[in-house]
Amino acid sequence: MTEGRFTLSPATNAVLADLGVPTGQLLRAAGLPEDLFLDKQATLTPAQFYRCWTALEEISGDPALGVTLARATRAETFQPPIFAALCSPDLRHAADRLATYKRLLGPLRLGVDTEREGLTLTIRWASEPLPPQSFIAYELVSWVALARLGTRRLVHPQRITMPEPPRGAAVQAYQDYLGVPVAHGAEPTVTFTALDARCPFLTANIEMWQVFEPELRRRLADLDRVESTADRVRAALLELLPAGRCGVPDVARRLALSHRTLQRRLAAEQTSFQAVLEETRHALARHYLERPDVSVTEIALLLGYDDPSSFYRAFHQWSGTTPQQARAAAT
Incomplete structure (x- = not known):
């Protein structure tokens, strides 16, 4: 199990067969080994996976x-x-x-x-x-x-x-x-x-869920062991920021950690919750500013700020410029 990669199963071959797309042709077009999907769990970097997707579109x-x-x-x-x-x-x-x-x-x-x-x-x-x-x-x-x-x-x-x-x-x-x-x-x-x-799922099956859950939890634990606490905080913030929930209690609850444990683990990695929060907001702000269809007010909300003026002040502290100037420089 590898963080940051797409995981595909051998059933991918069945999906491609349903679409009438030869597996070998797809993988050759994506520049990948033709026996890749024979693995029990094939893993691809995002760039490799997206090449596969683009090749699938083109071939189909x-x-x-x-x-x-x-x-x-x-x-x-x-x-x-x-x-x-x-x-x-x-x-x-x-x-x-x-x-x-x-x-x-x-x-x-x-x-x-x-x-x-x-x-x-x-x-x-x-x-x-x-x-x-x-x-x-x-x-x-x-x-x-x-x-x-x-x-x-x-x-x-x-x-x-x-x-x-x-x-x-x-x-x-x-x-x-x-x-x-x-x-x-x-x-x-x-x-x-x-x-x-x-609406009730007719496929609901509590016995099957009880079979799946322990293995899913084990896989998640394996993933967490190779992922830093700062990375886990960033991932949680990506989900929580647009809802305005970006405090230590919100993130600690999402990660199933106590406030003190979360802070202690971040300190051991020579960072802090506030530092990770600011880094995440800054990176997201830069990303959204490259999209002219998203207004500065919308960006402020997506970053969890109560009002645009707070975002303006924070952005100026990060970059020494305004969001509008940064957007203009990126175009």
């Missing part, structure tokens, strides 16, 4: 690959964390489980927001490079596929957003599958109604 010639993969979803091709989610009582519980175990599959984080009117899931990435937009679309659409597979109902999301929605021939395919258009938004999100979030 499918402008709406995310929809095609969602339609082809089969329980037998799921990896354990996804299958465990399918064993959940409902979509809400499935989201909680995957928020915990998603990083076993790759450098992704899942934000779960239970609103009065429903359930909003936000996909975030823990490292560069950023994925192709079509892969982001697939990550969102796969939640609709999971909801439909679990409930055996034609669940439609209430809302779905992306920084760069599908274009051209893909637009209609996504709308036909989802039942709603993919709208522009600062972050990739999919929102379900409260009714759909609570």
Whole structure:
């Protein structure tokens, strides 16, 4: 188990067969060994994985690959964390489980927001490079596929957003599958109604979950042993900042540590919670400022600031310049 990599199972061969894409051709196009998927657990760096995804798009010639993969979803091709989610009582519980175990599959984080009117899931990435937009679309659409597979109902999301929605021939395919258009938004999100979030999964299986859970916890513990506390804090902040929850208690609760233990471990790594928080905010600010579609006010909110003026002051302390000047210099 390696932090920061995508983990693929031998079932990847079955998925490619369903798509009519020869495995060897795909791996050659991506510059990877042709026997890669014969491993019990193949791992790819983000750059390698995204090369595979881009090659898959090119070979298949499918402008709406995310929809095609969602339609082809089969329980037998799921990896354990996804299958465990399918064993959940409902979509809400499935989201909680995957928020915990998603990083076993790759450098992704899942934000779960239970609103009065429903359930909003936000996909975030823990490292560069950023994925192709079509892969982001697939990550969102796969939640609709999971909801439909679990409930055996034609669940439609209430809302779905992306920084760069599908274009051209893909637009209609996504709308036909989802039942709603993919709208522009600062972050990739999919929102379900409260009714759909609570609709019982017909695939719920507590006995199977009890089989999966110990192994998933062991894998997560293996991952945590090779990951620094500062890295774990950064990952937690990526999920918590947009909700304005960026204090020591919030992060300690997410990492299942006491406040004192969290602070002590950070000190042993010669850093502090405040230093990691500031580094994370600064890096995210730089990332968002490279996207002209995200306003400075939106960036302030995504970084967990109560008002834009606090963000302005902090950014000036980090860089000696204003967000607008930094954005202009990056263009």
